Amino acid sequence: xxxxxxxxxxWSVGIGMTVVSLLLLREIRALKLGxxxxxxxWEQTGAWEGEGAxxxxxxxxxNMGPNNSExxxxxxxxxxxxxxxxxxxxxxxxxxxxxxxxxxxxxxxSDETGKMGRHWGHLRNPIYIIIDQYxxxxxxDLVIH
Amino acid sequence: xxxxxxxxxxxxxxVFLISFCAKAFAFFSFIDSITQFGIVPKRYVxxxxxxxxxxxxxxxxxxxxxxxxxxxxxxxGLMLFALTGALGHAYVNKNSVHCSCFGESNEKTxxxxxxxxxxxxxxxxxYVLLMDQVQIHFEFERMHLFLVLVECSLIIHxxxxxxxxxxxxxxxxxxx
Numbered sequence: 001x002x003x004x005x006x007x008x009x010x011w012s013v014g015i016g017m018t019v020v021s022l023l024l025l026r027e028i029r030a031l032k033l034g035x036x037x038x039x040x041x042w043e044q045t046g047a048w049e050g051e052g053a054x055x056x057x058x059x060x061x062x063n064m065g066p067n068n069s070e071x072x073x074x075x076x077x078x079x080x081x082x083x084x085x086x087x088x089x090x091x092x093x094x095x096x097x098x099x100x101x102x103x104x105x106x107x108x109x110s111d112e113t114g115k116m117g118r119h120w121g122h123l124r125n126p127i128y129i130i131i132d133q134y135x136x137x138x139x140x141d142l143v144i145h
Numbered sequence: 146x147x148x149x150x151x152x153x154x155x156x157x158x159x160v161f162l163i164s165f166c167a168k169a170f171a172f173f174s175f176i177d178s179i180t181q182f183g184i185v186p187k188r189y190v191x192x193x194x195x196x197x198x199x200x201x202x203x204x205x206x207x208x209x210x211x212x213x214x215x216x217x218x219x220x221x222g223l224m225l226f227a228l229t230g231a232l233g234h235a236y237v238n239k240n241s242v243h244c245s246c247f248g249e250s251n252e253k254t255x256x257x258x259x260x261x262x263x264x265x266x267x268x269x270x271x272y273v274l275l276m277d278q279v280q281i282h283f284e285f286e287r288m289h290l291f292l293v294l295v296e297c298s299l300i301i302h303x304x305x306x307x308x309x310x311x312x313x314x315x316x317x318x319x320x321x
Binding site: 004007008011012014015018019021022025026028029032120122123124125127140141142144145 | 170173174176177180181187190191243249253286288289292293295296299300302303306307310
C-alpha cells in the first residue's frame with residue numbers, strides 16, 4: 001500500500017513539473033511575441049522616445065472584411081483609455097481606406113504577408129492582445145463577429 | 146478479447162486526453178474553429194467550446210475509471226459522430242477549415258483524413274458496445290494507466306509548443 005502511494009506521489013510530481021514547464025513555456029512565448037510586436041509597432045509609429053513607449057496598448061489583428069471599421073470602433077469604445085493599433089492583413093491601400101473610415105481613432109498598419117497574425121494560429125476571427133509597457137501579453141481575446 | 150477491449154479503452158481515453166490538453170492550451174484556436182464550421186450560432190460558440198472541453202475531460206476519465214463504461218462508450222460515439230457530422234458538413238460545402246482537433250495549427254485540416262480517423266474511432270466504440278462487456282479488466286492499476294496517459298499527453302503538447310515557438314520566434318515582420 002505504501003509502495004503504491006509512493007508511486008502515485010512520484011507520478012503526481014512528474015505531472016506537476018510538466019504542467020509547470022508548459023505554463024512557463026507559454027509565458028516565455030507570450031513575452032517573446034509581445035516584445036516583438038511591441039518593438040515593431042514602436043519602430044513604425046516612432047514611439048521609441050515618446051509617450052507611446054511607456055504605455056500599455058491594444059493590438060488588433062484584422063483580415064480583410066466588410067465589417068472592419070465596426071470592429072475597430074467597437075474595440076476602441078470598449079477600451080477607450082488605451083491606444084489601439086490595428087495590424088491589417090491587407091495591402092497598404094486597404095489600410096488607407098480603413099484609416100479614413102475610422103477617422104484617426106486607431107493606428108492602422110498594413111501587414112501584407114499576414115505573418116504577424118498567424119503567430120496566434122490561422123484564425124478566421126480577429127484576435128486582439130493587450131501588451132503592457134514591458135512587452136508582456138496581459139490579455140488575449142477573439143472578436144467574434 | 147479482454148486485452149483488445151482494454152486496449153481500445155486506453156486508446157480512446159488517450160485520444161480524448163490529448164485532444165483535451167491541446168484544446169485547453171489553445172482555447173482561442175478551438176473557439177475560432179467552431180465559428181469556421183458555421184453550424185453553431187455566434188452567441189453560443191464559447192458555451193459550446195466549454196461543453197466540448199468538459200465532455201472530453203469527462204470521457205477521458207470516465208472511460209478508464211467507470212464501473213459501467215458502456216455509457217461512456219455510447220457518449221464517446223455520439224460525440225465523435227457529432228464532430229464527424231460537422232467535418233462532413235464542411236467537406237460537402239467545400240469549406241476549408243482548421244478544425245483544431247489537436248491544438249492550434251497553421252495547416253488546413255485534410256477533411257477526408259479527419260473523417261476517416263473519426264469513423265475508425267466510432268467503429269471502435271461500436272465494437273465495444275456490441276461486445277456487451279459489463280466491466281473491462283486491466284492488467285495494470287487504472288490510476289497508474291491514467292497518470293501515464295496524462296503525462297504522455299502533456300509531454301506531446303510540450304514538444305509541439307516548443308517546436309512552434311522555435312519556428313517563428315526570431316522572425317521579422319514587414320509592416321508599414
